[in-house]
Amino acid sequence: MDELVDADEVLNARDRGKKRHRRQLLDATSEAIYLYGVRGATIDKIHEISGLSRGMISLHFQSKENLLKAVAKDLADEYTQNWQESVIASHEGEPVERLNSLIAADLSPAVLNERNIAIWFSFRAEVNSHPEYRHYVNSRDSEFRVALLGIFRGLISDDPDRDAEAKLATNTLTALLEGMWTDFHLNPKNFDRDEAQRACLYVARSFFPDNFEPQPPLDIQ
Amino acid sequence: MDELVDADEVLNARDRGKKRHRRQLLDATSEAIYLYGVRGATIDKIHEISGLSRGMISLHFQSKENLLKAVAKDLADEYTQNWQESVIASHEGEPVERLNSLIAADLSPAVLNERNIAIWFSFRAEVNSHPEYRHYVNSRDSEFRVALLGIFRGLISDDPDRDAEAKLATNTLTALLEGMWTDFHLNPKNFDRDEAQRACLYVARSFFPDNFEPQPPLDIQ
């Protein structure tokens, strides 16, 4: 995750403290963005939430802009790690099982929670004025898409004549998942993870009706 | 649209000027948010873009926060007007035609353009810290959803036993459209409106395969 310091055990007390403070700053900044918006996430607020001195931000990140960029990277890394773990866990399974697992990862509270989503939206809001954020928050750039496409190609047994279908299904499902995130962000109390999961799987199935096991009827409560 | 002044012709020169300046401030603020983010959309920048004096913001909106709120309302009103016009234009048609028209409205450049979407995202980013924005940017609160549900209920001939299906389809299609907006925001250059429209219609169809005309094969370029 962190290129500079990989393993805690090789670090002395001083470096462990430094690493811990770095993390505290990242977490406090996330919290400040969640609570007060990017506009309200001032050095003073971060200092207040973290309990660390005001000067420590410059010490660790040189500037506040650098800190914000590090928060974006941290968020993106956390997201990637989450879905990749699900890919590893299900990599022996059938495409349908892997698909189910990947969608579940994307809707999991580990990544889809109020604080994280507020921060995604904060950075996404500024991709035009701060191009350096774009790469971290762009689902098209994400390897997630590639993983999804791989599953769909598996569903059609890599038939090159149907590759366009796999790509369209990938685009559609990515968009649907993005929309679920938006719905969660705006209506966290009403959001139903299970319904979202079922809807995504249902849509994925509808693209490849012959390649799934016989389609069960829409399971509605 | 504006509760205070309805028709230009009843206004004198002074009030027309006032109305024009109000609009200039809203537009300049949108532009500033698009170019510099909410953080960078300062009074100075708005003054610079609009060519109007710094003091005019307080004069028209009392405070900058009020101005931002007015921009959010303006955006929401513009959005609502756009899809409602499409509903009026197609209200005599079959459900499928109305659905097609409603989706097209949601993907139309009139609302789905880089500046507008950047502003949607900016306000959505702050719904936790600025609850007053939520109502304007929440698709669940929107009458759009109600219109969509009405169309789906038409597709199932208002069969009460299938109402849950209509609701699920409404939620799914709303999410899909939200996701299309996100994709457009992050990748405006690669975004394909026609593909998005086809994907949405395809998903809608897949919920009610028997209620559409015989399903054509996925039309892929």
Place this chain on the structure above:
DNA sequence: CTAAAATGAATGACCGTTCATTCAAAGTCA
């Protein structure tokens, strides 16, 4: 003892808001 980490008061830039002043249009009356 040395060197790096941590501190936080000081600094200057920039923020939104205020308000005394200017200016032009609307209203009034002969």
Place this chain on the structure above:
DNA sequence: TGACTTTGAATGAACGGTCATTCATTTTAG
């Protein structure tokens, strides 16, 4: 209609507060 008064829109310099950053000093681990 033309001269004068009233009204309120518009201005922008000035103000106090807040921002991110700096750096001389203190603390602490090696």
